[in-house]
Amino acid sequence: MGVVRTKISPGDIIATAAILLAAVFLLAAGSISGTDAGYVEILIGSRRTERFDLYEDREIVIESNGITLTIKIEKGGVSVSHSDCPDQVCVYTGRIEKGGESIICAPAGVAITITGGGGGDVDHIAG
Amino acid sequence: MSTISRADSPASRAARGAALVSAALLLSYLESFIPLGIFLPLPGFRLGLANILVMFVFFCISATEAAIISAVRVIVMALLFGNPLSFFFSALGAAFSLAGMFVLKYAANNKLSFWGISVISASLHNIGQLAAAAILFGRAIISYLPALLIASAAFGSICGILLNILAPKILPAIRGGER
Numbered sequence: 001m002g003v004v005r006t007k008i009s010p011g012d013i014i015a016t017a018a019i020l021l022a023a024v025f026l027l028a029a030g031s032i033s034g035t036d037a038g039y040v041e042i043l044i045g046s047r048r049t050e051r052f053d054l055y056e057d058r059e060i061v062i063e064s065n066g067i068t069l070t071i072k073i074e075k076g077g078v079s080v081s082h083s084d085c086p087d088q089v090c091v092y093t094g095r096i097e098k099g100g101e102s103i104i105c106a107p108a109g110v111a112i113t114i115t116g117g118g119g120g121d122v123d124h125i126a127g
Numbered sequence: 128m129s130t131i132s133r134a135d136s137p138a139s140r141a142a143r144g145a146a147l148v149s150a151a152l153l154l155s156y157l158e159s160f161i162p163l164g165i166f167l168p169l170p171g172f173r174l175g176l177a178n179i180l181v182m183f184v185f186f187c188i189s190a191t192e193a194a195i196i197s198a199v200r201v202i203v204m205a206l207l208f209g210n211p212l213s214f215f216f217s218a219l220g221a222a223f224s225l226a227g228m229f230v231l232k233y234a235a236n237n238k239l240s241f242w243g244i245s246v247i248s249a250s251l252h253n254i255g256q257l258a259a260a261a262i263l264f265g266r267a268i269i270s271y272l273p274a275l276l277i278a279s280a281a282f283g284s285i286c287g288i289l290l291n292i293l294a295p296k297i298l299p300a301i302r303g304g305e306r
Contacts, residue, residue, distance in 0.1 A: 012243035
């Protein structure tokens with residue numbers, strides 16, 4: 001049966017460093033490949049998806065799991081301007097505008113993602 | 128660090144288990160009030176205080192008891208404060224975390240203190256929750272992974288170092304003053 005020490009050992013430092021390195025590596029890898037931005041895709045409760053043009057300003061109110069969210073599409077970016085949810089993470093995430101970025105409201109079960117699309121003259125950039 | 132003898136009676140183990148589950152629930156409940164969202168807008172992210180307890184039980188009492196306590200905590204929290212969605216996230220996270228502890232128990236014999244175990248189990252817990260979210264919300268959410276790992280390393284370190292300090296002090300109390 002393995003026994004655990006309570007004194008800090010080199011293994012701890014290695015483990016922590018490994019996780020941090022993995023994070024940095026993923027960050028670097030993620031920023032190299034990105035998708036283009038054209039649409040705002042809102043996934044509600046993993047069953048319904050609504051799609052809006054990213055470049056058409058509008059305000060959308062949706063309700064999911066008893067929580068009401070106010071989503072603002074403005075000047076090529078999306079943000080959640082108001083939410084009833086208890087942790088407000090979706091509001092604090094702020095404004096997103098790049099393809100692949102997303103705002104999630106876990107209590108409401110809502111995911112707002114910026115996806116590609118747009119006109120036929122846009123080439124798909126391989127990541 | 129010695130382990131607790133398993134020669135206790137079923138009754139005393141039941142009582143101890145109940146007390147530990149209550150403590151775990153209390154930790155989960157209290158930490159849900161801390162609005163981490165302001166500093167770190169990561170959906171479903173928590174300090175992971177209950178993990179301190181689960182790790183302690185896992186390595187100093189019994190792995191099975193730790194697994195049961197973790198499962199009961201997830202279920203009761205979901206019943207009282209959550210919904211089927213949060214239960215799914217929580218359950219997958221806890222499962223990943225426990226699996227990691229099982230592996231560490233046999234693989235990292237004496238090479239890690241609670242700090243390393245905490246960082247790894249916290250990271251696995253959050254990866255599990257992210258995986259659950261990815262299943263439901265799609266692959267876009269994986270973009271949260273780097274920030275999540277950094278936060279797991281940070282808070283996991285705090286919890287682990289805390290347990291390093293606390294464990295030798297708690298152990299005699301749970302033994303009931305023997306020895």
